[in-house]
Amino acid sequence: MKNSEQKIIDSHLHLDHIHTKHPDRIRWMRERGIIPISWAFAMNIENRESLAAYLRTQADLIHRLNGEGMKCFFLSGIHPRNIPPDLDAEDVKALLSPFLDDPLCLGIGEIGLELGSPREKEIFSAQLAMGEHLREKGKCLGVHTPRENKPKITREILSVLEKYPGLEEITVIDHCMPETIARVLEKGYRAGVTLSPIKASFRDAEEILRRHSEDLNRIMCNTDSGTVFHEDVFRLHCSEDFREVQSSLTFENALQFFRL
Secondary structure: OOOHOOOEEEEEEEEHHHHHHHOOOHHHHHHOOOEEEEOOOOOOOHHHHHHHHHHHHHHHHHHHHHHOOOOOOOEEEOOOOOOOOOOOOOHHHHHHHHHHOOOOEEEEEEEEEEEEHHHHHHHHHHHOOHHHHHHHOOOOEEEEEOOOOOOHHHHHHHHHOOOOOOHHEEEEEEEOOOOHHHHOOOOOOOOEEEEEOOOOHHHHHHHHHHHHHHHHHHHHOOOOOOOOOOHHHHHHHHHHHHHOOOHHHHHHHHHHOOOO
């Protein structure tokens, strides 16, 4: 992809939910040269069968939108709030592997911990165990951190990740805040900052950049838009206050990390 073709990469949103709830925003993103990277998160997962059906539906939508002229990509994975009771850890690889052969699939995500339960850690670990396979294929890992107890659960996520060394360069840990991003960057991971009224503000972004200017090339911004749509990454891209760093935060870093 030539840098001149597009201007913005929203490195984490949920394009399937936008397509359902805000279909007009698909055209809005296309007109502004925004490349969406859609992470997997489903509603009402009851069993393994419904999870598999959701993941296939998500992939099919990305292909359809590309066919209609929208450049977009996706991550396929098992969100900690999407773990069905009948899913065994040994079934995770078979469930996700077919998507990793898809050129529009950039890796596994959205994975991680929500409450930090043993069950969440089991499924998170099963997905991290595919890390070497991802590296061989040039794919990545997209990791979720929750709104509640974020510092504590982020520490637990990093503790689980430590059992899988060598994945730092292919892993982005998302929804980082000023109080959690330092530990993520110190461990060698990429950091995602979600800009929206309910997550990180522009003031939070300014604080992060002030404290971690030396790590600018490892930070990327997103909106996590889905059932609610946020324009904050586009606003950052247009902001005079972030002129010196806006290309890195809204385009270049994600372009390099996702190998687009």
